[in-house]
Amino acid sequence: MTAVAAPGPLVRARPARTSTLTGTGRMLRLMLRRDRWRLLVWTAAVAALYASALGEYVLLGADGLQARAVLMRTPAMITLAGPGYGLDDYTVGPAVANELVLWMLVALAVLSILEVVRHTRAEEESGRSEVLRAGAVGRHAPSVAALLLVVLVQAVVAVVTGAVVAGVGRLPAGESFALTGAIAVGALVFAAVALVAAQVSEHARTATGLSLAVLGAAFVARALGDVQGDLEVEHGTALSWLSPIAWVQQTRAFVDPRWWPLGLSLAVTAVLLAVAAVLGSRRDFGGGLVAPRGGRADAAAALRGPLALAWRQQRGGLAWTTLGLGAMWFATGGVVSSLPAVTSTLLENPVYRAILGEGDLVRAFLRVIGLYVALGAGAYAVSATLRLRTEEQVGRTEYALATATGRHRWLGAHLVVAAAGAVVVLLSGALALWAGAAVTGVTDPSFGDLVGLGAVYLPAPGVLLGLGVALYAWAPRAEPVLWALFAWSFVVGLFGDLLRLPDGARGVSPYWWVPDPLVGHVEVAHLVGLAAVAAALVVLAFVGFRRRDVPAA
């Protein structure tokens, strides 16, 4: 679209009201309207996560939590949780502060980043906000409205989750709301980061990437800083204090509360907002501060078929998933060496016994983590197949199929890349788990055991992948079923025993059929069965995709 001249008179009619903030209220209402469901789902999901974690802490009871405190002193758990305040008297309150703050803050920071970029740079990039800006909407109105939106959402989430913490955890209301409020303030820092990034880059994806990189750096700085400290002397070092995540954790909620670290969060937010305002006033509409990088004018010789194209599209996501999950499994593997020290206390607790089962604790623990690794591969498989539908909805599938590319080749290429990606995520996860354990001196289970564990799980994500393509071919609109099956597999895998689910309900999860390679013996028939189901679904998908309309009606 070229410049819209029409609003001229509109602006002139109300000269007194036009400023760089004109229209902020209307923009905010528009954003709320657009995002009401999305925000509701986020809030509900975060509240549900709090509720399930708190439920677990309450179930564990004092003994269980105290046993868990031993684990929390290990470098691996310091990395994955917090600086370890209140470990000597580890009750529900300190557990929430030490273990939940990190993950809830990361989740809500991601929400802040996604919302800010979505309503500022993404709108600008799509050209939609050009129409608005040409009307009676000031230069800073979209940014300020997006910021207000995030403040509003974080406040609502803080109130809802504060109530969950106080209610489910049976904790004092005042401290509960203070904790969730502190997380909201921490998440706001990242909204400000995203706002700056949205001024710097011309592209929404780059702005999101930059902001997530800052969040990642904050995660790493806090983890490294805290691990370096000696828990008997200090909780966190100078390096930790560089991270906005630490500022929330250092409030020592439920242990020895102090709130001044949040002053750092607010001050940094204010500075970042000022920077964003200055950058925003100086740049052109649609422009950024860094020029976009150019690329090749001609394609490499290898980019010549659907397989090369699918690989090109998925390799970035695969690399990041493998790295991110791999780092997490590596850290988790590092916990294994300290497990024997806590074996007896831990196994006295009925909840842990239910999750870990009887027998050798290290093997039982690794079996549970192995399931997590396999579920991670399943999540990758699910998102890779959902990609097929997006490709079709935006019209790229139509464009490609109008060339001399057959439908089977097209579907096959995406399937091969997605399946190979799931295998990589699963096997590299098992490998990372082994490496984490080996680095801390664990020799049993062996390398072979853990790679075997990964291999045995392969057919389960295969079934998810098969179902994904079959749904894509026959009923593309029913694809949310895939996420539902994934979520159910998660519930069955981790809480099936605890919730005493009947076998019929558990059997819906492909993971339930995978035998225990580390604890029990391998039921080859189950694996063959799962592989057969996956193969049948893939055949069905090929038959269906050859017959249906593209784009699907």
Next chain:
Amino acid sequence: MTAPVIEIHDLRKSFGAVRALDGLDLTVQPGEVAGFLGPNGAGKSTTIRVLLGLLRADGGTARLLGGDPWADAVALHRRLAYVPGDVSLWPNLTGGEAIDLVTRLRGGADPRRKAELLERFELDPTRKARTYSKGNRQKVALVAALASDVELLVLDEPTSGLDPLMEAVFMQELRAAKEQGRSVLLSSHILSEVEKACDTVTIIRAGRSVESGTLAELRHLTRSAVSAVVAGDATAVASLPGVHDVVTTPAAGGTRVQLDVDAAHVGGLLTTLGRLGVRSFTAAPPSLEELFLRHYGDAAPTDGAAGDGQRRRTTAGAR
């Protein structure tokens, strides 16, 4: 006589309750540039998708380059190039990479031709596709199509995002393609473009063809606007066959007559006017625009289709 490149008869396609195509006919002969017009939602893109084997028709017949568009899709697609109405490119490929990819998927293209077209369309091939505007994405698809050595170009509103300069470049390339003997199916909303570029035109409405024929034939269906000053009494003119909307006003040296006349009845009018003593005479050429607006603007599609049915008969046999 060689077989038509595209031959569609009584094509039907529904999406649930929506009847997108409802007995559509379309023929394109080899070497012909065929215009394909119709209001929004008339079924142009749907027709093209059926031709490309993307959608399966509910009824009727469609032949493409002598083959079956659905069953022989892959083989036929080597011989044609398609520019979608709304071009979406792979965001992490550059424009140049996207062009190479698409032409390779079709069977390859001459790199010199690509370079030449990039220059003509003033397109920077090193930018990532997600940074392209709509017009630039369209240029990528146009370059990829024009660089391919194919018999048939299927273009769905290819100029909707181009600026006037680029539109002119496109028209030149279209003419060049025609000179090389390629056939073109060009869907469009832009009348002047169709008038300039096309040999034949098919107008569709609500999934049905309402007019088709050469531009000359269609012009024949339109009326010329005539203005004349005559010495005698002009009342007789109004009762002539094929004469419409007569307005008479007194003028210096007689009466000014303004009227519209069907192309078929110009002769009769001229004879009458001659007898009345013509002082001055102007005639505006027949305007296709009027014809298009008549089809685009009609309110009830069913009425329009019934009324137009007869006229279609008169032109359908012309080819």
